[in-house]
Amino acid sequence: MTKPFYETKGSELVFDIVNNCSCTLVTSNSGLGKTATMRHIAFKLKQEGFEIVPIDSPGDIIKYKTIKKQVFLIDDVLGKYDLSPTLLETWERMNEKLISCLEMKLGSHKILCTLRLQVARQKRFRNASTILNKVVIDLEHEPYALANEEKQKILIKHLSRNNLENEIKTQEVEIMCETTYAFPLLCKLVSNDEERFRKRIDFFSASLIIVK
Incomplete structure (x- = not known):
């Protein structure tokens, strides 16, 4: 699942946050390891008994959710280079369903996703009514940035x-x-x-x- 990964203070802090949250979004500029960090954390969760479920849309969470512990992974969740209004509207429309889905057994289901910084900084995303913008970790800022x-x-x-x-x-x-x-x-x-x-x-x- 994961290539050799150098554990940093930042990646350990991200893992602690993911453990305590149902949805975590990791952001940074291109090439700074957000996808590698997400996959590494998913691998650690797998060692704790979580099933890793790559998804393409919020509907997949409803579709593939089981009674087992699961972590749903999605890269560039709202678009790779620019914000996709269609994707964001889909997440907003399904927000209440997703919240209910994740809260059925607290801590047993998690969403872990990435988004490029230029997309995460857009006002439309920051003001959206969605679980995606509740816990956002910027790998370029303290205390997550590389020493x-x-x-x-x-x-x-x-x-x-x-x-x-x-x-x-x-x-x-x-x-x-x-x-x-x-x-x-x-x-x-x-x-x-x-x-x-x-x-x-x-x-x-x-x-x-x-x-x-």
Whole structure:
């Protein structure tokens, strides 16, 4: 279900919140690990006896809900690049049904979803009558944002998968970890491509252009 994941202070805090909420939305800009975080948390819930149920719409929750413990996963819940009015209206229309559905046995059913920050910041979403905007976690803000030490460990972990960790200087690691935009994604990209690794400093410096 999940690839090797570096547990951070932020991901542990997100897990604690998910444990205490019926619906949690994780947001950030592209490449900052919101989907990886969601899947990692789902994997941890699976170890606690939850069934993982990927869904496409709120109607799927009603359709697939059972008496078992379940966590419903949905990526880019209201659209990938922009807010989908149709999707949001569907969630609003089904809001009361979903609340009743999740409260039937408190804590046994959860919704875990992601949304890009540019969508989550839209006024239409923030003012919507839906469970989706009740618990929103921004991975770019304290206390969830990556600490510098965590960034260094994530970078080294990615490099070590291709035995590159000994081919990079400490000073280079420090420079690369100054990057904030899409940092986890950049670590993955630089470790999987010989040309990118050779030009690693320039690659991280140009990250905003490269990822977009």
